Each structure stands twice: as C-alpha cells, then as structure tokens.
Amino acid sequence: MNFAGRFGASFRREAAFLARNPWDLALLTWLPLVLCALIAWQLSGGVVRDLPVALVDAERSALSRDIAIRIEGAPGLRLAFTVTDMGEAEALARAGTVEAIVLVPAEATQRAFAGRGQIMLYVNAAHSAASSTIQRDMAAIIAAANAREAVEQIAAVSQPGTVRPAPLKVSSVIAFNAPASQEQQLVSLLHPALLHLLFMLAVVSAFGRELRDATVAEWRPDGAALAGKAALYVLAFMAWGAGVTAYLAGFRGWALASAPVLLMAGYFAMFTAYAGVSLLLVGLTRCMSQSLSLTGLYAGASFAFAGAIFPVDQASGFAKVWAEVLPFTHFARLLALNWITGAPAAVAAAPLLPLALIALVTAVPGVWLYMRAAQRPQDWGKR
Amino acid sequence: MWAAFRAVFAAIIADRAAALLLFGAPILYAVLYPSAYSGELVVDAPVVVVDLDRSAASRDLVRRAAAVSQVQLVASLASPREVQDWLAADKASAAIIIPEGYGRAIAQGRSGEVMLAGSGAHLLRSSTALSGIGAALASTAREAAFEQARAAGPAAPPALALITRPLFNTREGYGAAVFPGVAFIIVHQSLLLGLALLAGTAREKLGAPLSVTAAQFAGLWLAAGTIAMAQVCWFVGFVFWWQDYPRGAAPLWQVLMGASLFVAATAALVLLLASLFRTRERPLQLGLGISLPLFFLSGLTWPAAATPEPVVWFARLFPTTPGLEVMVGLNQMGGTLTDHAGALVNLALLAAVFGAVAFWRWTSPQRPPAPFGPDAA
Numbered sequence: 209m210n211f212a213g214r215f216g217a218s219f220r221r222e223a224a225f226l227a228r229n230p231w232d233l234a235l236l237t238w239l240p241l242v243l244c245a246l247i248a249w250q251l252s253g254g255v256v257r258d259l260p261v262a263l264v265d266a267e268r269s270a271l272s273r274d275i276a277i278r279i280e281g282a283p284g285l286r287l288a289f290t291v292t293d294m295g296e297a298e299a300l301a302r303a304g305t306v307e308a309i310v311l312v313p314a315e316a317t318q319r320a321f322a323g324r325g326q327i328m329l330y331v332n333a334a335h336s337a338a339s340s341t342i343q344r345d346m347a348a349i350i351a352a353a354n355a356r357e358a359v360e361q362i363a364a365v366s367q368p369g370t371v372r373p374a375p376l377k378v379s380s381v382i383a384f385n386a387p388a389s390q391e392q393q394l395v396s397l398l399h400p401a402l403l404h405l406l407f408m409l410a411v412v413s414a415f416g417r418e419l420r421d422a423t424v425a426e427w428r429p430d431g432a433a434l435a436g437k438a439a440l441y442v443l444a445f446m447a448w449g450a451g452v453t454a455y456l457a458g459f460r461g462w463a464l465a466s467a468p469v470l471l472m473a474g475y476f477a478m479f480t481a482y483a484g485v486s487l488l489l490v491g492l493t494r495c496m497s498q499s500l501s502l503t504g505l506y507a508g509a510s511f512a513f514a515g516a517i518f519p520v521d522q523a524s525g526f527a528k529v530w531a532e533v534l535p536f537t538h539f540a541r542l543l544a545l546n547w548i549t550g551a552p553a554a555v556a557a558a559p560l561l562p563l564a565l566i567a568l569v570t571a572v573p574g575v576w577l578y579m580r581a582a583q584r585p586q587d588w589g590k591r
Numbered sequence: 592m593w594a595a596f597r598a599v600f601a602a603i604i605a606d607r608a609a610a611l612l613l614f615g616a617p618i619l620y621a622v623l624y625p626s627a628y629s630g631e632l633v634v635d636a637p638v639v640v641v642d643l644d645r646s647a648a649s650r651d652l653v654r655r656a657a658a659v660s661q662v663q664l665v666a667s668l669a670s671p672r673e674v675q676d677w678l679a680a681d682k683a684s685a686a687i688i689i690p691e692g693y694g695r696a697i698a699q700g701r702s703g704e705v706m707l708a709g710s711g712a713h714l715l716r717s718s719t720a721l722s723g724i725g726a727a728l729a730s731t732a733r734e735a736a737f738e739q740a741r742a743a744g745p746a747a748p749p750a751l752a753l754i755t756r757p758l759f760n761t762r763e764g765y766g767a768a769v770f771p772g773v774a775f776i777i778v779h780q781s782l783l784l785g786l787a788l789l790a791g792t793a794r795e796k797l798g799a800p801l802s803v804t805a806a807q808f809a810g811l812w813l814a815a816g817t818i819a820m821a822q823v824c825w826f827v828g829f830v831f832w833w834q835d836y837p838r839g840a841a842p843l844w845q846v847l848m849g850a851s852l853f854v855a856a857t858a859a860l861v862l863l864l865a866s867l868f869r870t871r872e873r874p875l876q877l878g879l880g881i882s883l884p885l886f887f888l889s890g891l892t893w894p895a896a897a898t899p900e901p902v903v904w905f906a907r908l909f910p911t912t913p914g915l916e917v918m919v920g921l922n923q924m925g926g927t928l929t930d931h932a933g934a935l936v937n938l939a940l941l942a943a944v945f946g947a948v949a950f951w952r953w954t955s956p957q958r959p960p961a962p963f964g965p966d967a968a
Contacts (some may be wrong), residue, residue, distance in 0.1 A: 246884050246902070250888065257896065327754070343755055346753060522629075524626050531627075548711055
C-alpha cells in the first residue's frame with residue numbers, strides 16, 4: 209500500500225473503533241460541547257454587573273445621598289446596604305455579602321469645600337474581576353461628583369474667576385475592545401484551553417490504548433498509519449475550533465479583526481504540536497495511565513502560563529521557559545494578534561513557527577519511540 | 592472498617608499511577624502553579640509615547656510617566672498612526688499621546704489634553720499600566736496647577752479624592768487571588784482521579800461490580816476523607832505560608848470545620864463517581880478536562896452576580912463551588928462559619944445525597960451495570 213492508502217486505512221480503523229466505543233467518542237463529541245457551552249453560558253454577560261456594595265454613611269448629607277444615587281446608577285454596582293457603622297459594613301464584607309465598602313466620613317462635605325474631601329473605598333481584592341470593576345466605576349462616580357461639586361457648590365462660595373478647569377484633561381480608550389468586555393478575551397482563550405486538553409487526552413488515549421490492549425500487533429503502525437490515526441482527532445478538534453470561533457465571532461458578535469484562515473492555521477499548528485507531545489509521552493512511558501497523568505501535568509495548567517490574562521513577564525525564569533514549551537502560549541499570542549488587534553498577517557503568523565518547531569522536536573523522537581514499542585511485545589499491556 | 596481503610600492505602604502504595612495522582616500531584620502543583628503567578632503584580636508593562644507637543648511641559652510629563660514602576664517606555668514614536676501598529680503587533684500594552692498645544696494650554700490656564708490608549712488584547716496589563724500613568728499624571732496636574740496659580744491665582748482643587756484600600760489580598764497580587772481557590776480544585780481532582788483509577792482497576796480485576804459491607808464503605812469514605820484532609824492541610828498549612836498568600840484569617844477550628852465539610856462532600860462525590868468506572872484509565876480520560884470549568888463555576892474570578900442564574904444553581908452541585916466560598920471566605924477573608932451558613936448547608940447536603948447514592952451503589956448486592964466501561968463489543 210502507498211502512503212495515502214495506509215493513512216486512510218488507519219483513519220478508517222480509528223473511526224470504526226470510536227463508533228463502537230461511545231465513551232471514547234465522548235471525548236471528541238459531547239464532552240467538548242458540554243464544557244465549552246458551560247463556559248460560554250457563564251461568561252455570556254461579558255461585563256460584570258450589579259456587584260453588591262455597602263455604603264457607610266457617617267454624614268447623612270446631600271453629598272452622601274448623591275453618591276448613593278450614583279452607585280445605584282452605575283452599571284457595575286448595586287447599593288445593597290446603607291449603614292452608619294463601619295463595623296457593620298466590615299462584617300458584611302467578611303461574609304462576602306458585599307464586594308466593597310464605600311465610606312463617606314463625617315464632615316466630608318465641609319472638607320470638600322476646602323478641597324480636601326475624601327471618600328474611602330474598601331474593595332475585596334480576593335475577587336479580582338469584581339474588584340477591578342468596582343474601582344473603575346467608583347473612580348467615574350467620584351469624577352462625576354467632583355464635576356458637579358465644582359459647578360454647584362464651590363463656584364457659589366468662591367471668588368469670581370478662581371474656578372478654572374482642571375489643568376490636565378485625560379481621555380483614555382481601550383483599543384480593539386472598546387466596551388472592555390471580558391467575554392471576548394476570556395471565552396476566546398478558555399475554549400481553545402479546554403479543546404487542547406481534551407485533544408491531548410484523546411490522542412494519548414488513542415495511542416496508549418493500542419499498546420495497553422496489545423492491538424498494535426494487528427495494527428502494525430508505520431509513519432503513515434500514525435499520521436492517519438492522529439489526523440482523525442486533528443480534524444475533529446479543528447471542527448470544534450471552527451465551531452467555537454463561529455459562536456463567539458458570529459453569534460456573539462465579537463468579529464475577528466483579520467481573516468479566520470490564519471486562526472484556523474493556528475488551531476491546526478497547535479493540535480499538530482500537541483499530537484507530537486502526546487506521541488512522545490506515550491513513547492516514553494509506554495503506559496496509558498501514566499501518559500494521561502503526565503498530560504494533566506503538562507496541559508492542565510496551560511491557561512495560567514499563557515500570559516494572556518495575567519502576564520508571565522515578571523514570573524520566575526522557570527515559568528517563562530515552561531510557558532514557551534506549551535503550544536497553547538503561542539496559540540494565545542496568535543489569537544490576540546489575529547482576532548483582537550488585527551495585526552498584519554506577517555506579524556500575526558509569527559507564532560506558527562514555534563508551534564511547528566514544538567511539533568517537529570516532539571514528533572520525531574515520539575514516532576521513533578512509539579514504533580520501537582510497537583515492535584516489542586514486552587512493552588505491551590503495561591497498566 | 593479499619594481493614595477497608597488500610598486496604599485503600601495499601602492499594603495506593605502498590606499502584607504507582609495512583610500514588611502519583613494522590614500524593615505527587617499536590618506537591619508538583621504546589622510548585623508548578625504558583626510559579627506562573629510568581630510575578631504577582633504588573634511591572635514594566637511596555638508603553639509607547641507620542642509627543643507631538645515637544646515642549647518642556649510635555650517632556651516633563653513623559654519623564655514622570657516613565658518613572659512609574661508599572662510602566663516601561665519602549666519607544667518614542669512620531670505619529671499616532673505608528674501607535675496603532677505597535678499596539679496591533681502586541682509590542683506595547685498602552686500608549687501616551689500628547690497632542691500639539693499641550694504646553695501652551697497649561698501656560699494659558701486652560702486644560703492641557705492627554706490621550707491614553709490601552710490594548711484590548713491584555714485587559715489586565717493595559718489597565719494596570721493606564722492606572723499607573725494616571726497616578727503620574729495626577730502629580731503632573733498638581734504641579735501644573737502651581738504653575739498656573741502664579742499667573743492666574745489658585746484654581747479650584749478637585750473637591751473629593753477617592754482613596755482605595757484593598758481588603759483581604761492587600762498586595763493585590765494575582766497569584767494570591769487565584770491560587771487559594773485553585774488549591775481546592777487540585778484537591779478535588781487529585782482525589783477524584785486517584786481513587787476512581789483505583790476503583791476502576793479493582794473492578795477490572797474482579798470482573799464484577801465491587802460490593803462492600805456498610806462498615807467497609809465507612810472505611811473507604813474515611814480513607815478518602817483522610818487523604819483529602821491531608822491535602823487541604825498541606826495547602827492551607829504549608830503552601831499558602833510558603834508562597835506568602837493571605838491566610839489564617841479565621842480561627843483554626845473554624846477553618847478545620849469548613850474543611851471537614853468540604854472534604855466529606857468531596858469524598859462522597861468521589862466514591863459515587865468511582866463506583867461508575869469499569870476501566871482503569873477511563874476516569875483520567877473523562878475527568879481531567881473538567882478542572883478549568885470547575886474553577887470558573889466556583890465564582891472566584893467570575894462573580895456569581897454576573898453569572899446566569901441556572902449556571903449558578905448548576906455550579907452548586909459540585910463541592911468545589913461552596914467549598915471555595917467557605918475556604919477562601921474563612922481563610923483569606925476572615926469570615927465566620929455563620930457568614931457562610933448557606934455554603935456550609937450546601938456542602939452538608941451534597942455530602943448526604945452523594946454519600947447516600949454512593950452507599951447504595953457500593954453496598955447493594957445487585958447493582959445496575961457501571962456505564963463508563965468498555966462496551967460489549
């Protein structure tokens with residue numbers, strides 16, 4: 209048989225196996241669907257809204273009422289409690305009932321007239337997404353309150369001509385993601401993070417299973433057969449990659465900044481690289497359960513190392529190196545350039561190179577080790 | 592009961608894969624995972640600047656912005672058009688654009704305008720860089736006010752200042768915000784995969800559903816709970832201290848009480864799931880993928896207030912959701928058991944329901960066949 213023939217035969221053999229084994233098929237059918245849908249549904253709000261806030265009103269003035277109304281009006285906040293005692297508010301924060309405490313201290317109004325008014329914001333930094341939303345909304349509230357105070361209060365008591373605009377006017381924008389929605393950023397990364405882990409589990413299982421059950425004896429793989437087997441999984445997960453992209457870019461409206469061809473090429477390169485790693489793990493351990501455990505270790509924490517949400521630039525040297533050997537890191541870079549910022553194709557395609565390199569460096573010894581194990585009956589049946 | 596308890600540990604020691612999952616994984620992850628977050632704070636985010644004004648005032652502003660620890664100026668560009676390219680190529684996280692006329696406006700007592708642009712590709716890094724630059728601009732504004740005052744008399748200072756104080760994670764590190772929750776996902780997954788692997792292996796060797804007495808079942812639950820509790824103690828007692836994460840905010844007995852309920856519920860769920868597997872490797876194949884969704888469902892990073900109601904209810908079916916609330920609430924935030932009564936009841940209910948179903952599956956003599964096995968063919 210020629211290459212194409214052996215490739216196709218291996219592909220069909222794997223498809224027939226999956227058709228008989230619903231729990232193996234689950235890894236590339238309903239399990240990715242359920243997990244991706246769950247994440248997508250949870251984050252479909254996109255922007256954090258209605259976070260409960262406690263207002264400690266130690267003054268009971270027009271100013272504190274103004275701030276209370278503004279908190280109610282802010283999209284991210286909800287005035288859950290108004291109390292007069294700081295201790296009471298602290299208890300609410302400790303219980304997690306409120307995410308933040310806004311303190312309007314006594315004499316705040318009087319101090320504001322002197323230009324020394326202070327509003328304290330205590331925010332639960334253990335909840336990162338919530339705390340950044342609250343800080344942003346509160347800063348806007350105080351800026352708006354200031355603008356009003358300047359016009360209505362201070363101008364009335366000051367000498368004419370002394371009320372001037374602030375000397376610096378700053379306008380800031382978030383480029384490429386104007387509403388600063390976390391849905392696009394998180395979901396676009398979480399979906400491939402889930403898919404690559406499931407892909408690796410499926411491929412490790414597919415190769416590991418043949419050694420475990422000693423079915424390699426009958427399969428007798430060569431390079432073409434190995435490629436044919438992996439191709440089925442690459443194809444299935446490419447379909448999922450296209451599906452989740454269509455969901456977020458089409459259905460949810462987070463349109464791609466550039467053509468989707470490059471993103472799909474990125475998916476292909478990432479899956480190929482993970483297929484190489486999978487083959488290497490199975491070839492090294494020749495044991496399905498150990499390879500699966502190592503898969504968890506290798507691909508389980510990719511999301512933390514990708515540096516897309518929390519930067520890894522300042523992390524330890526080990527973390528930086530580890531991030532570079534994870535294909536997902538490079539894919540996340542490509543995704544940011546291709547989907548969000550719309551960099552020129554030449555720039556956005558750069559991460560394809562390290563992906564191809566990882567695929568090559570792992571697949572070559574992986575194929576050699578696996579083929580050797582396939583010919584040694586003493587390597588079969590290990591549990 | 593004690594025989595079953597000891598048998599679990601004997602089985603773990605005899606099985607390298609199970610030992611790796613139950614004892615090795617918590618140790619490896621305690622080193623691996625925090626290392627991703629060892630930077631903790633955004634420092635030296637790359638920022639580009641476009642100074643179209645080229646005045647003393649604009650140079651002063653650039654100098655101040657460059658001095659902020661969150662910022663590293665990587666380039667000075669000639670036009671806003673180039674900024675677009677730098678942000679698009681992800682070579683910069685934020686940009687400062689000073690239009691022409693900035694210095695003159697300040698000198699004349701008007702507002703000097705500055706534009707800041709952050710990249711949407713990295714929301715956290717760009718917003719941190721922007722807030723650092725904002726702090727630098729505030730000091731520039733104060734000095735500019737002085738300059739203006741010499742010519743035109745004092746301006747009205749802003750009436751109100753907002754002073755922000757972080758609670759519970761006072762350094763606002765992101766490892767400290769994430770890992771104290773992730774640790775309990777690791778405990779859950781380690782126990783689930785390790786014990787289900789053992790149960791699947793035993794079931795495979797026996798060739799029939801495992802059946803135990805009530806006392807033996809109690810021994811299994813106790814063994815599972817002991818391992819999970821040891822892992823919780825390892826993370827809460829050692830790793831959080833070693834990594835210097837916020838910890839120990841509530842009295843020890845309350846943390847232990849909360850941990851016991853989390854452990855009981857997790858062990859119950861794990862025993863129930865373990866009874867479903869007929870193949871050794873199957874739990875690893877199907878279980879490893881759920882870690883990330885479990886973490887997001889727990890609501891630590893994505894608040895329940897922003898999650899659709901049905902998803903919030905669904906999330907409560909997993910011990911990790913109320914478990915994280917209780918453990919982070921007690922240990923990091925210093926709440927009390929009464930503050931988290933709802934989550935504790937949730938855990939107790941899960942322990943009771945999962946425990947009862949698991950008991951029925953493990954002890955009933957004629958059991959329905961386990962679904963997660965190789966098929967007849």
